[in-house]
Amino acid sequence: MIGNIWDTLIIMPMLNSLLWIYSILGNFAIAIILFTILVRLITHPLTVRQLKGTQAMQDMQKSKEWQDMQKKYKNDKQKLQQEQMRLYKEMGVNPLGSCLPTLIQFPIIIGLYQAVIRALAVVPLQMTGLFYYIYPFSNVSSALPIDSRFLWMDLSLPERLYIPGINLGFPILAILVLVTTYFQSRLITPPAQPGEQGAQMTQMMNLYMPLLMGYLAYTFAAGLALYFITSNVVTILQYALMGRANWSNMLPSFGRKQAD
Amino acid sequence: MRKRKLLLLAIIFGSLFISSCAGGLGTAQNWPGVAADLENGLVYLAYGSHVYFIDLETGREVGRFPAEKDKRNFFAPPALTGDGSQLIFGDSAGILYSLDASQYRSEPNWTFPSNVTAGSGNGSNGNDSTSNRYIAGSLIQGDRIFAPALNGHLYALNQEGEQVWEFNQFNSDNSELWASPAIDDDGVLYLPSMDHLIYAIDSNSGELLWKSAESLGGAIAGTPALNDQSELFAGNLGSLMVRVDTSTGGGVSNGFPANGWIWSGPAYHEGILYYGDMTGAFYAVDTATGEQVWTFSVDGSQPGSGSSGILEGISPQEKIGIAGTPLVVGEAVYFVSENSKFFALDRNNGVPLRGWPVEVSGNLYTGPVQAGELILIAQVGTDDLLSAYDLEGKKIWSFRPLE
Numbered sequence: 253m254i255g256n257i258w259d260t261l262i263i264m265p266m267l268n269s270l271l272w273i274y275s276i277l278g279n280f281a282i283a284i285i286l287f288t289i290l291v292r293l294i295t296h297p298l299t300v301r302q303l304k305g306t307q308a309m310q311d312m313q314k315s316k317e318w319q320d321m322q323k324k325y326k327n328d329k330q331k332l333q334q335e336q337m338r339l340y341k342e343m344g345v346n347p348l349g350s351c352l353p354t355l356i357q358f359p360i361i362i363g364l365y366q367a368v369i370r371a372l373a374v375v376p377l378q379m380t381g382l383f384y385y386i387y388p389f390s391n392v393s394s395a396l397p398i399d400s401r402f403l404w405m406d407l408s409l410p411e412r413l414y415i416p417g418i419n420l421g422f423p424i425l426a427i428l429v430l431v432t433t434y435f436q437s438r439l440i441t442p443p444a445q446p447g448e449q450g451a452q453m454t455q456m457m458n459l460y461m462p463l464l465m466g467y468l469a470y471t472f473a474a475g476l477a478l479y480f481i482t483s484n485v486v487t488i489l490q491y492a493l494m495g496r497a498n499w500s501n502m503l504p505s506f507g508r509k510q511a512d
Numbered sequence: 513m514r515k516r517k518l519l520l521l522a523i524i525f526g527s528l529f530i531s532s533c534a535g536g537l538g539t540a541q542n543w544p545g546v547a548a549d550l551e552n553g554l555v556y557l558a559y560g561s562h563v564y565f566i567d568l569e570t571g572r573e574v575g576r577f578p579a580e581k582d583k584r585n586f587f588a589p590p591a592l593t594g595d596g597s598q599l600i601f602g603d604s605a606g607i608l609y610s611l612d613a614s615q616y617r618s619e620p621n622w623t624f625p626s627n628v629t630a631g632s633g634n635g636s637n638g639n640d641s642t643s644n645r646y647i648a649g650s651l652i653q654g655d656r657i658f659a660p661a662l663n664g665h666l667y668a669l670n671q672e673g674e675q676v677w678e679f680n681q682f683n684s685d686n687s688e689l690w691a692s693p694a695i696d697d698d699g700v701l702y703l704p705s706m707d708h709l710i711y712a713i714d715s716n717s718g719e720l721l722w723k724s725a726e727s728l729g730g731a732i733a734g735t736p737a738l739n740d741q742s743e744l745f746a747g748n749l750g751s752l753m754v755r756v757d758t759s760t761g762g763g764v765s766n767g768f769p770a771n772g773w774i775w776s777g778p779a780y781h782e783g784i785l786y787y788g789d790m791t792g793a794f795y796a797v798d799t800a801t802g803e804q805v806w807t808f809s810v811d812g813s814q815p816g817s818g819s820s821g822i823l824e825g826i827s828p829q830e831k832i833g834i835a836g837t838p839l840v841v842g843e844a845v846y847f848v849s850e851n852s853k854f855f856a857l858d859r860n861n862g863v864p865l866r867g868w869p870v871e872v873s874g875n876l877y878t879g880p881v882q883a884g885e886l887i888l889i890a891q892v893g894t895d896d897l898l899s900a901y902d903l904e905g906k907k908i909w910s911f912r913p914l915e
Contacts, residue, residue, distance in 0.1 A: 260827045375542040375587070376647065376690060376733065376775070376835070377877065377892075380850075383773050383790045384829045393749050393773065396731055397706050399686040 259385065262359065266367035268387050274371075275395035281402035284368065284475050288482040291360060296490065298356060303496050309345045361479070368475040372400050372408035402474075411474035423470050425477035430466030432484035437461055438501045440491050543835070543875075544890040544897060545589030545649055548883035551596045552614050555888060557898050557911070558586040558601055564897070564913060565616045568883055571900060571909030575616035577609075589649030589692075589878075593657070593671055600657055602646025608659050610673055622673035624659075648692045648735075651701070656715065658701060660689035666703055668718055677718030683707045690733045691777065694744070702758065704732035704746050710756060722761040728754045729767075734777035734837065737785065739799065745785055747774025753787055753797070768797045768804075775833070776879060781840040786859065788834025788847055794855075796845075796862060806862035810834065810849040836879025839887065841903060846887060848876035854889055856905060870905045 269290070273283040292299075312318055318339065325332035339345075373379040379397065386392060400407040404414075405425070412421025437458040469477035491497040544559035554574065555566040562576040563586050578584065585604035592599060592613055598621060599613040608624040611617065644663040651658040656676065657669040664687040666679040687707040694702045700721060701713040708727035713720055730750025737745045742759035753768040772791035779786040784805060788794040792810030797803070810832045831850045838847040845859040853869040854876065874894030881888040886900045886908060898911040 256827060264826060264828065377542045379733070380773075380775055380790060380833060380835050380877070381831075383833065384831055388825055388829075393751070394708075394727075394730055396749055397686070397688065401686075 258363075262363035263366050263370070264385050264387070266363050267370055267382075267385050268390055268392065270367055270371055271386070271392035271395060271398075272390065274398060275392045278395075278399075279402070280371070280398050280400060280407055280475070281478055284407075284478045285482045288364075288479050289486055291364075292483060292486040292490070295356065295360075299487070299490055300494075303491075303494065305345065308343065309340075312339065312343050312345055361476070364479050365472065365476050368407070368473060368479075371398050372473065372475065373397065374400075374408055400475075405474045407475040407478070408473050410471060411469075411477060425474055425481065426466050426470035429469035429477050429480040429484070430462045432481055432488075433465040434458070434462040436484045436487050439488055439497045439499070541585075541892075542587040542647070543877035543892050545587055545601070546878055546881045546888055546890050546898065547590040547592060547599075547649075548881055548888060549592055549596065549599075549613060550884055554613070555883060555898065555900075555911075556590040556599055556601075556613075557890065558588060558590055559890070559897055560585060560587075562586065562913070563590060563599075563601055563611075564911070566898065566911050568886070568900075571898070571911045573911070573914050575618070576913070577611055577618060577620075579618045588646040591650045591652050591657075593652055594654060598671065600650045600652065600659070602650070602659060602661070604645040606644030606646065606661055606663070608646065608650070608657075608667070608669070608673075610671075624667065624669060624673045624675070626673065647690050651692045651695060653695050653699075653715065658693055658695075658715065660692060660703065662688050662690070664688060664705075666693070666701075666713070666718075668715070679703075679711075679713055679718045679720070681720050682711070683709055683723070690731075692735045694736045694738050694777075696738055696758065700758070702736050702738070702744055704734070704736055706731040706733065708732065708748070708750075710736065710744065710746060710762065712758065712762065724756070724762050724764070728752070728756075728764065730773070733775055737778045737780040739780055739783075743799065745778050745780065745799070747776065747778060747787055747789075749773045749775075751789065753778060753785065753795075755799070766802060768795070768802070770795065772833070775835045776837040779838040779840050779845065781845075781859070784859070786838045786840065786845050786847075788838065788849075790833035790835070791829070792832035792834060792849055792851075794834060794838075794847060794857070794862070796859065808855075808857060808862045808864075810851065810853060810855070831875075835877040839880040839882055841882060841887075844903070846880045848872070848878075848880060848889060850875050850877060852876060854880070854901070854905070856903075865905075867905050870901065870907075872899060 270283055270287050273286055274280050277283055321335050325335060370382050370385060373382050405411040411423060411425040413424045414421050465480055469480055544557055547556045553568045555568050557564040557566060561581040564576050565574040567574050586601060588602045590599050590601040597613060599611045602608045610621040612621060644661050647662055648660045655671050659667045664680055664682045668676045670676055682705060684707050687705045690706055691704045695715060699715040701715045703711045703713060708731055709724040711720060711723045728748055729752045730748035732746050732748045734747055742757060744756040744758050745753055747753045751770045751772055753774055755765050755767050757763040757765060770789040771793045772789040774787055774789050783798060783800055785797045785799050794808040796805040798805050833850045834847055836848055838845050840859060843859055844856045844865060846856050848854050852872050852874060854872050856865045856868040858865060872889055872891060873896055874891035876889060877892060878890035885902060889899050891897055896910040896912050900908045902908055
């Protein structure tokens with residue numbers, strides 16, 4: 253039952269959209285990129301809402317009440333934490349607000365991964381399985397099978413760039429995913445306050461998420477890595493256009509100086 | 513703080529879960545390939561890590577290749593040479609093997625290409641790649657072996673495994689070969705391709721005689737059927753059974769529509785074309801008049817009735833597809849559907865014979881294979897990989913690999 257709901261609400265719309273874009277463009281990598289942009293545009297209201305929450309947290313942390321609390325309980329971490337959580341509650345601020353866009357992406361990531369893998373069927377058993385997920389009223393079947401090649405990579409396989417003479421494949425996309433995820437995390441994270449529990453959590457996430465995403469891109473089909481990179485770049489552009497990119501956070505040392 | 517730790521743990525476990533689904537598609541599973549050898553009393557089953565040699569009378573394993581599991585995967589249907597001495601099959605790394613068919617031996621007579629280390633899992637390009645695997649079985653005619661490799665190469669070999677010619681003049685770089693070619697009495701090969709075209713090739717020289725002028729409406733994954741009036745019939749993923757005139761260089765005349773993808777090649781018998789589609793509809797069409805003689809649906813619904821509402825149209829369809837080529841024996845036509853049913857219909861009116869359909873464990877994709885008075889049904893997703901039934905639907909034996 254749950255599987256059917258997931259398939260109906262997430263997989264099938266994604267898969268059919270991807271195939272429809274591919275049937276028009278004839279390039280699956282471009283289809284993934286365009287689809288990612290489309291998804292980011294749809295989730296833009298969530299991004300705006302998260303930004304407002306982040307701004308509210310920043311304003312709260314600049315308030316006199318917050319500053320006084322930091323001084324009063326600086327030697328009592330437990331009490332300080334309790335008071336911080338109380339203040340968060342009173343002012344309706346979510347300390348994990350900067351993590352939300354990334355967390356919301358998880359069902360999208362999983363859904364897109366499944367959609368990409370289904371579309372890139374490489375054996376008959378997978379291809380016949382794909383039939384059951386295509387809307388009967390669409391004509392995307394005429395575009396099958398998907399041409400999974402793009403530049404040097406096969407979108408259905410983990411990406412590696414092989415240079416003649418070197419017996420080692422370079423995971424270019426995985427590196428790009430790691431770098432763009434790191435930059436995106438840094439840009440959308442508000443300047444940290446020393447000793448702030450939420451800030452420590454956010455710092456952990458900003459370190460962990462790029463590594464996780466890089467690992468996923470290294471291990472999974474290249475099509476998913478393309479989604480990660482596109483999503484990260486679009487997010488950076490979104491924040492930059494809204495004037496919300498914290499460029500001062502790009503390098504840790506420069507960020508700490510600003511906080512001081 | 514506790515909530516944050518729980519959240520972090522949830523993320524870690526979630527990422528581990530996601531990563532457990534990781535990996536490329538190089539070792540993807542497929543449905544089995546089956547061949548029967550009445551002379552040697554054996555059945556050959558290609559599935560997963562082995563090609564199994566099975567006693568036709570008892571269903572017991574006689575041997576397997578390779579003896580120990582390694583990186584190789586086998587799904588393409590094996591084929592016997594004309595003299596019954598060699599068993600020819602390909603693996604997922606693009607290597608073709610010849611084994612002694614009459615007496616099981618663990619070492620191949622030869623491999624093609626001959627310069628690749630068998631068992632390494634590496635294909636002819638040196639890398640573990642999905643691009644040059646064998647999905648379709650070889651066609652054997654006389655002393656020639658015609659092996660369609662996934663990556664758009666049709667190889668013609670002699671019985672010593674030496675290449676006679678190679679054909680790769682396909683329409684695009686994305687021309688994959690998922691089906692065996694058909695051959696007519698004049699020695700012309702008709703090779704269907706996933707690039708939506710059919711290629712006619714001289715089997716002696718490998719010369720391209722003609723190819724479809726334009727897309728036939730969809731990728732073609734099944735071996736075409738030929739009649740004695742220079743007509744070729746092939747189903748495609750555009751839900752169409754196309755009719756091609758082979759005497760006029762591939763001219764296309766009115767085909768026969770279906771409700772869904774036609775995955776396999778049709779069966780042609782006495783002027784009637786029998787085929788199924790992925791919606792579970794089965795058709796008998798008179799090729800002379802173009803009229804449907806009868807239709808049948810796996811789930812008992814009226815073929816072509818379509819979904820009953822918007823909700824059904826946007827939800828995954830029930831998996832009742834017919835993916836294998838039907839088998840005509842006497843007055844009956846046999847086929848299987850994905851939802852574990854083995855059907856026998858009266859081929860004159862499409863009515864199920866008494867006592868049919870038969871429930872078979874697992875999912876069924878491979879078309880029924882006749883072995884004398886037995887019909888062999890390959891199974892997926894169950895411990896039994898193969899079952900043998902008599903023509904009345906009584907199970908005679910099931911094969912389960914030895915541990």
